[in-house]
Amino acid sequence: MHKIETEAGTAEDRDFVASLEKGLAVIEAFDADRPRLTLTDVAKLTGITRAAARRYLKTLTRLNYADFDGRYFSLSPRILRLGYAYLASSSLSARLQPFLEKISAQTGESSSAAILDGDDIVYIARSATQRIMSVSLGVGTRLPAYCTSLGRAILAYQPDDELEAYLKRVRLEPHTPKTITKKQDLRAALEAVRIEGCAIINEELELGLRSIAVPLFQANGTVRIALNIGTQAARTPAAEMKPRFLPPLLEATETLRGIL
Structure with a gap:
């Protein structure tokens, strides 16, 4: 898992949405070897702060793209829509x-x-x-x-x-x-x-x-x-x-x- 690069090199690109990059990085933190992750795990794997990781994870959970059992986050079946969108297109x-x-x-x-x-x-x-x-x-x-x-x-x-x-x-x-x-x-x-x-x-x-x-x-x-x-x-x-x-x-x- 690659951590997010610093945004200094993209500061001049007004069309680049850094928050979307971080949100996608949070999704990609989960894989076959890491199906369940804590907030700390996600922050460490992505290189973002715990506060930011919490916001992204809570958003994914509220949109039903992730589940939370009180300690661990995991991706929900709804996340498959993102992959199927590519296949369908x-x-x-x-x-x-x-x-x-x-x-x-x-x-x-x-x-x-x-x-x-x-x-x-x-x-x-x-x-x-x-x-x-x-x-x-x-x-x-x-x-x-x-x-x-x-x-x-x-x-x-x-x-x-x-x-x-x-x-x-x-x-x-x-x-x-x-x-x-x-x-x-x-x-x-x-x-x-x-x-x-x-x-x-x-x-x-x-x-x-x-x-x-x-x-x-x-x-x-x-x-x-x-x-x-x-x-x-x-x-x-x-x-x-x-x-x-x-x-x-x-x-x-x-x-x-x-x-x-």
């Missing part, structure tokens, strides 16, 4: 879904599409044939970009200045003993993605999980979306990931490149 997920379902039908494995949002990837479409992770994946799920195939497939094709800024600020936490935690190693892994044209993760996010992802190039050559296939390590040897799964992924991205 964009046909991107609907356009991707048939391709993911075709990939799953061809391979017998789960397939997903994600975008880069800050330092995380966010799932925007998914075709699940079976559960391959200990946590449930679905549209809206956020995962760290650095240790996911989807994230690396996107990061590898970002402009140099944006990639350097990311590498400077990201904290590489070990999710498993196999997770890359040195920035020079991550830099080398991203270079390998550009050479190979795909990103393969071998049990870095979760033991027993392997995945392969490819970038989806836009007409202007930029990359903001990636597609992947995830499988259980016990079912698919690492050496078979590329020959088995890369062709259907490339077939999908070639077609999508012409219609997105």
